Amino acid sequence: MCFSAAAxxxxxxxxxxxxxxxxxxxxxxxxxxxxxNLGAQNVCLMTDKNLSRLAPVKAVLDSLSxxxxxxxxxxxxxxxxxxxxxxxxxxxxxxxxxxxxxxxxGGSVIxxxxxxxxxxxxxxxxxxxxxxxxxxxxKPITRALKPLIAVPTTAGTGSETTGxxxxxxxxxxxxxxxxxxxxxxxxxxxxxVHTLSMPExxxxxxxxxxxxxxxxxxxxxxxxxxxxxxxxxxARPAYQGSNPISDVWSRHALHMVAxxxxxxxxxxxxxxxxxxxxxxSVFAGIGFGNAGVHLCHGMSYPISGNVKTHSAKxxxxxxxxxPHGLSVVLTSPxxxxxxxxxxxxxxxxxxxxxxxxxRQVKRQDAGAVLADTLRHFLFxxxxxxxxxxxxxxxxxxxxxxxxxxxxxxxxxLCPREHTEDDLSQLFEASMKIY
Amino acid sequence: MCFSAAAxxxxxxxxxxxxxxxxxxxxxxxxxxxxxNLGAQNVCLMTDKNLSRLAPVKAVLDSLSxxxxxxxxxxxxxxxxxxxxxxxxxxxxxxxxxxxxxxxxGGSVIxxxxxxxxxxxxxxxxxxxxxxxxxxxxKPITRALKPLIAVPTTAGTGSETTGxxxxxxxxxxxxxxxxxxxxxxxxxxxxxVHTLSMPExxxxxxxxxxxxxxxxxxxxxxxxxxxxxxxxxxARPAYQGSNPISDVWSRHALHMVAxxxxxxxxxxxxxxxxxxxxxxSVFAGIGFGNAGVHLCHGMSYPISGNVKTHSAKxxxxxxxxxPHGLSVVLTSPxxxxxxxxxxxxxxxxxxxxxxxxxRQVKRQDAGAVLADTLRHFLFxxxxxxxxxxxxxxxxxxxxxxxxxxxxxxxxxLCPREHTEDDLSQLFEASMKIY
Ligand SMILES: NC(=O)c1ccc[n+]([C@@H]2O[C@H](COP(=O)([O-])OP(=O)(O)OC[C@H]3O[C@@H](n4cnc5c(N)ncnc54)[C@H](O)[C@@H]3O)[C@@H](O)[C@H]2O)c1
Ligand SMILES: NC(=O)c1ccc[n+]([C@@H]2O[C@H](COP(=O)([O-])OP(=O)(O)OC[C@H]3O[C@@H](n4cnc5c(N)ncnc54)[C@H](O)[C@@H]3O)[C@@H](O)[C@H]2O)c1
Ligand SMILES: [Fe+2]
Ligand SMILES: [Fe+2]
Numbered sequence: 036m037c038f039s040a041a042a043x044x045x046x047x048x049x050x051x052x053x054x055x056x057x058x059x060x061x062x063x064x065x066x067x068x069x070x071x072n073l074g075a076q077n078v079c080l081m082t083d084k085n086l087s088r089l090a091p092v093k094a095v096l097d098s099l100s101x102x103x104x105x106x107x108x109x110x111x112x113x114x115x116x117x118x119x120x121x122x123x124x125x126x127x128x129x130x131x132x133x134x135x136x137x138x139x140x141g142g143s144v145i146x147x148x149x150x151x152x153x154x155x156x157x158x159x160x161x162x163x164x165x166x167x168x169x170x171x172x173x174k175p176i177t178r179a180l181k182p183l184i185a186v187p188t189t190a191g192t193g194s195e196t197t198g199x200x201x202x203x204x205x206x207x208x209x210x211x212x213x214x215x216x217x218x219x220x221x222x223x224x225x226x227x228v229h230t231l232s233m234p235e236x237x238x239x240x241x242x243x244x245x246x247x248x249x250x251x252x253x254x255x256x257x258x259x260x261x262x263x264x265x266x267x268x269x270a271r272p273a274y275q276g277s278n279p280i281s282d283v284w285s286r287h288a289l290h291m292v293a294x295x296x297x298x299x300x301x302x303x304x305x306x307x308x309x310x311x312x313x314x315x316s317v318f319a320g321i322g323f324g325n326a327g328v329h330l331c332h333g334m335s336y337p338i339s340g341n342v343k344t345h346s347a348k349x350x351x352x353x354x355x356x357x358p359h360g361l362s363v364v365l366t367s368p369x370x371x372x373x374x375x376x377x378x379x380x381x382x383x384x385x386x387x388x389x390x391x392x393x394r395q396v397k398r399q400d401a402g403a404v405l406a407d408t409l410r411h412f413l414f415x416x417x418x419x420x421x422x423x424x425x426x427x428x429x430x431x432x433x434x435x436x437x438x439x440x441x442x443x444x445x446x447x448l449c450p451r452e453h454t455e456d457d458l459s460q461l462f463e464a465s466m467k468i469y
Numbered sequence: 470m471c472f473s474a475a476a477x478x479x480x481x482x483x484x485x486x487x488x489x490x491x492x493x494x495x496x497x498x499x500x501x502x503x504x505x506n507l508g509a510q511n512v513c514l515m516t517d518k519n520l521s522r523l524a525p526v527k528a529v530l531d532s533l534s535x536x537x538x539x540x541x542x543x544x545x546x547x548x549x550x551x552x553x554x555x556x557x558x559x560x561x562x563x564x565x566x567x568x569x570x571x572x573x574x575g576g577s578v579i580x581x582x583x584x585x586x587x588x589x590x591x592x593x594x595x596x597x598x599x600x601x602x603x604x605x606x607x608k609p610i611t612r613a614l615k616p617l618i619a620v621p622t623t624a625g626t627g628s629e630t631t632g633x634x635x636x637x638x639x640x641x642x643x644x645x646x647x648x649x650x651x652x653x654x655x656x657x658x659x660x661x662v663h664t665l666s667m668p669e670x671x672x673x674x675x676x677x678x679x680x681x682x683x684x685x686x687x688x689x690x691x692x693x694x695x696x697x698x699x700x701x702x703x704a705r706p707a708y709q710g711s712n713p714i715s716d717v718w719s720r721h722a723l724h725m726v727a728x729x730x731x732x733x734x735x736x737x738x739x740x741x742x743x744x745x746x747x748x749x750s751v752f753a754g755i756g757f758g759n760a761g762v763h764l765c766h767g768m769s770y771p772i773s774g775n776v777k778t779h780s781a782k783x784x785x786x787x788x789x790x791x792p793h794g795l796s797v798v799l800t801s802p803x804x805x806x807x808x809x810x811x812x813x814x815x816x817x818x819x820x821x822x823x824x825x826x827x828r829q830v831k832r833q834d835a836g837a838v839l840a841d842t843l844r845h846f847l848f849x850x851x852x853x854x855x856x857x858x859x860x861x862x863x864x865x866x867x868x869x870x871x872x873x874x875x876x877x878x879x880x881x882l883c884p885r886e887h888t889e890d891d892l893s894q895l896f897e898a899s900m901k902i903y
Contacts, residue, residue, distance in 0.1 A: 068701045267502045279748055287717050314713055 066184060067098050069222060070135060073182045078106035079133035081124065081148040082140045083114055085351040091188055091229040092139050107131055112140065112147045114352045115339060115359060117203040121150045122162060128155035136183040138220070139229075141241065142192030142359065145185045146200040149218040153200075156180045165213045167444050170204055176217040185220035188229040190299070190312040191241035192359070193248060193320015195223030198273055201359075203340050209438035210336035214273050225317055227310035231303055236349030238300045239416050240360030242312055246292050246412075247363045248319035252277060252326035253285040254374055254381050255448040274327025274448055284322035286388070291315035293389050300416055330370045330453070333446035334461065335362035337438025338422065345426045357425045364413065365422055368406035369464035373457065375402030377450035414469055421467040432462045500618060501532050503656060504569060507616045512540035513567035515558065515582040516574045517548055519785040525622055525663040526573050541565055546574065546581045548786045549773060549793060551637040555584045556596060562589035570617040572654070573663075575675065576626030576793065579619045580634040583652040587634075590614045599647045601878050604638055610651040619654035622663040624733070624746040625675030625794070627682060627754015629657030632707055635793075637774050643872035644770035648707050659751055661744035665737055670783030672734045673850050674794035676746055680726050680846075681797045682753035686711060686760035687719040688808055688815050689882040708761025708882055718756035720822070725749035727823050734850055764804040764887075767880035768895065769796035771872025772856065779860045791859045798847065799856055802840035803898035807891065809836030811884035848903055855901040866896045 070078060078099065082092050087110040099106050109127045113120035128136075128151035138148035154160060156178050163171040185195035194200075198219040201212040233241070258276035265271050277285070291311050298308035339362045347356040375382040379401035386405040387393050389412060396404055419425055427435070436458045439446065446453075504512060512533065516526050521544040533540050543561045547554035562570075562585035572582035588594060590612050597605040619629035628634075632653040635646040667675070692710035699705050711719070725745050732742035773796045781790040809816040813835035820839040821827050823846060830838055853859055861869070870892045873880065880887075 068703075072701070072703050267506070269502075269506050283717065283721050283752070287721075318717070 066095055066137065066186070066224060067102060067104075069184060069224075070104060070137070073135050073184075073221075075104055075135040075182075077132060077134050078104055079109060079128060079131055079136045079148075079151070080106055081109045081112060081136065081138045081151065082144055083112040084110050085114075086110075086140050086144070086188060089188075089232050091186060095137065095139055095186070107133070109151075112144045113354075114141075114143050114350060115203060115356055116143055116147050116150075116201075117205050118162065119205065121147060121200075121202050124148070124151040125154040125162075128152065129158055131155075134181055136181055137186065138183065139186045139188065141187065141189035141237075142194045142201070142244075145187065145192070145194040145220070146202065146212075148183060148185070149194075149200040149220070150202070150213060152180050152183050153213065153218050165215065166204075167211055167214055169441050169443075170207065170211045171213075176215045180217060182221040183218075184222045184224060186224045186226070186229065187313070187316070189233060189237060189241040190227075190230050190309065190316040191244055193245070193316050193318075193324065195220050195225065196317055196320035197324040199324070205340075207438065207441070208337065208340040208434070209441065210339055211441065214444065216273065223317070225313060227306065227313040230309050230313050231306070233303065233309075234349035235300060235303070236347065236358075238303070238309075238312075239418070240347075240358040240364075241316070242292065242296045242300060242360065243364035243413075243416075243418075244360035245288060245312065245316045245319045246296070247331045247360075247367060248323040248328060249285045249288040249292060249315075250367065250371065250385055251328040251331055251448075252281055252319070252323035253289065253385060254371070254378055254450055255326045255329055256450045258326070261448070272444075273324070274445065275325060276448060277326045281322045281326035284318045285326065286384075288315045288319035288322060289385060289388050291318070297415060327448040328445050329449040330374070330446060330461065331363045331367050333442035333449070334366050334370070334435070334439050334458065335359065336442055337435045338362040338365070338425075338427070340438055341427075341431065341434055343426045361419065361425070364409075364418065365425070365468065366461060366465040368409045368413075368468055369461045371409065372402035372406045372464075373453070373461060374449065374451050375405060410468055418468075420469050421465055422462065423466045427462075427466065429463065429466065432459050435462050500529055500571065500620070500658060501536060501538075503618060503658075504538060504571070507569050507618075507655075509538055509569040509616075511566060511568050512538055513543060513562060513565055513570045513582075513585070514540055515543045515546060515570065515572045515585065516578055517546040518544050519548075520544075520574050520578070520622060523622075523666050525620060529571065529573055529620070541567070543585075546578045547788075548575075548577050548784060549637060549790055550577055550581050550584075550635075551639050552596065553639065555581060555634075555636050558582070558585040559588040559596075562586065563592055565589075568615055570615055571620065572617065573620045573622065575621065575623035575671075576628045576635070576678075579621065579626070579628040579654070580636065580646075582617060582619070583628075583634040583654070584636070584647060586614050586617050587647065587652050599649065600638075601645050601648055603875050603877075604641065604645045605647075610649045614651060616655040617652075618656045618658065620658045620660070620663065621747070621750070623667060623671060623675040624661075624664050624743065624750040625678050627679070627750050627758065629654050629659065630751055630754035631758040633758070639774075641774070641872065641875070642771065642868070643774040643875065645875065648878065650707065657751070659747060661740065661747040664743050664747050665740070667737065667743075668783035669734060669737070670781065670792075672737070672743075672746075673852070674781075674792040674798075675750070676726065676730045676734060676794065677798035677847075677852075678794035679722060679746065679750045679753045680730070681765045681794075681801060682757040682762060683719045683722040683726060683749075684801065684805065684819055685762035685765055685882075686715055686753070686757035687723065687819060688805070688812055688884055689760045689763055690884045692760070695882070706878075707758070708879065709759060710882060711760045715756045715760035718752045719760065720818075722749045722753035722756060723819060723822050725752070731849060761882040762879050763883040764808070764880060764895065765797045765801050767876035767883070768800050768804070768869070768873050768892065769793065770876055771869045772796040772799070772859075772861070774872055775861075775865065775868055777860045795853065795859070798843075798852065799859070799902065800895060800899040802843045802847075802902055803895045805843065806836035806840045806898075807887070807895060808883065808885050809839060844902055852902075854903050855899055856896065857900045861900065863897065863900065866893050869896050 295311040382401040816835040
């Protein structure tokens, strides 16, 4: 099988200013060639059960089996992974003595593969060692990992560009993660053809993730207001606050979302729109991977973690699920109303990019205008009407607030200081959005 | 001395999605800390005679001498280096057994330092081994180099982001260079305060370099039309043609040039404008470092190389010189008139960004409109009136064409095929520009 890719780009860790492959690219060939260049002898291919039956995985498998390279497939990635599912993948990786990892899938697969690679390279480490504090110990990663090639199939998380792996920590019913440049993939193969098979809701929800990555990183606390200021550049956190460079990526991603997302969701055959959203996910990934995200993401982690019975349309999974992109976007109207007073210009600019009519809009309307624009956008894309529609009621707010507290790695990038009461009010305002 | 930097950014080779330092940054401290993080024991500081008396170098020296780190200074970099001046710096590097290089200066210093680092790591190599074919042998670089920290003081070349080192090859009277990702600096410290002392003409000429990097990379042959298409991604050239990622950088840099360049040239105290141009030079550097440049640069190399008596205002040098940015921009009206028919939309967009009145402009006017816009821009910035004004006449055209022929590394990225006659006509059309 040969994919003719409109805009196949590869993102190299050591060469971040993307390399762009030339002309028609055969994905089998390309991955294989990259594996050979990495001297791969024993490859671990990770994916999920659903994707293992679909074209991108089939193509890689097909070509792998034709060569002499030894490989094993792990297709038991959990959609929206947990500590338990991470540990299972880690065990597989530890037992396999792999020298290269290939992740073909959405954020769930890429994140799981990052964790598997990390702990297989640190066989004596305790699982919580590298998990973000305060939930984990947040220890620095000192040993070298094996190369990881990420082939994203959603347009989406941007996980192929970031040093972040997110999982649901079941004991706390909230997501947390591992954040270190060391786990960033060596190479991302960004081929829009892989996204054509995404079901409508997967396209929508992963697109909302792109939207929120762009909006949150663009409105994150500026890098020169973040405290404490480390004395040594090496001590800077991965999420550094909005800055002139991440701004370029975040704003550009937002433009692309505004222009292409509705088309990409509605028409899976619209290659231009799906290609553009796939690139937008990369761009937003670089933007937020440097600047950080804030409240929509911080609050989403308990929204996903406390899920009761909500079943996600279009996601071929058995377990209840509020998909990441949905859990993030449901609070966005409330969040940006709240943050707007701190940087109204950026909120107004975002509203304008997303198509708001800006005539007669005043600075103090920034929050209301962006929130309304987002509500229209969500309504047009048939998003569930707030947290109420995914199974939450007012009684759940204390638990949701509690699960947000440990997310300070992201919430401290919120441009506006906030109390637990503020969080309660934001959850409450998000129960119903239209 | 402590610099309070409006937008201090560091560009890491292994972490290309820029890291942005936090808050007020003390440049002495920052470089020192980075040197310590690199385990430096014996540092080579390279600069030029003029800069060695100015604030950025003084600050670094001052702090270096207070610590225990051994260092030596090489301040004999030639402004617009030659093979001879490169070799002298290489000899210094070979004799010093340095473990880290620090380049403080414009493109001339950074490029010289890249070459010194390269050949000191390959003591047996012949000078032409790594020089671009067809002038040199274009051999691949296989050994690891020492870390190089680049501190640019012009807003300019973007050399802190690229794997390119340019020099004038005296036997041919034309510039050529070394191009390999291996020579890209480990770290760039982009602090706009360093550019405040640039004389007016250095600000103007280095700014024109940014302008042409942006325009040429944005109009370069698209990546999917470049031939031959290598079968292995590892064989892709550094300059890959315009692509969706370099486009973001090139277009953004162009916007910044349009908004800030005149202010930055006219008022050396305008920190916002000088900061913005400094960042624009980084952005354009990433853009062209991936997409490539084409005719303005290809034709500029013999314009610099054949210089007779022209002395460059504001450049504290004894030798005749057509500064790089000037040699590049003088042909730009002619070049973009010539290339416009291949991608008129991009030429029109560039003209619009640079402030052209687009009412009633048609597609077929793209070349004329962009050329006129450039002429106005150059006139406003008091640029010499064409090649005639820097000492060339029609009689020199054959030599200029001859010096352009070996520049195919860049000229093959021109979107329009061209003959030697075309080149003659472009030089002729550039003799006088207003
Ligand atoms: N690491 C990061 O930087 C980062 C950022 C944001 C989110 N995340 C995490 O990523 C996860 C979400 O990832 P996601 O949104 O990419 O979705 P996903 O990986 O969870 O996949 C969602 C569903 O879509 C299916 N699917 C994926 N691609 C498909 C395709 N091309 N065709 C058909 N079906 C396809 C999957 O099989 C699955 O059923 C969450 O766990 C979230 O927390 C990580
Ligand atoms: N490597 C690349 O990617 C690349 C790209 C474009 C150009 N170049 C090369 O770079 C060279 C030109 O570099 P440039 O334009 O940066 O100028 P430069 O390094 O040649 O410096 C020009 C003059 O300005 C002075 N100067 C520099 N910074 C100053 C400051 N802050 N205050 C006062 N004086 C200052 C220098 O001492 C010198 O006299 C050329 O050789 C060109 O071919 C390289
Ligand atoms: Fe996300
Ligand atoms: Fe240049």
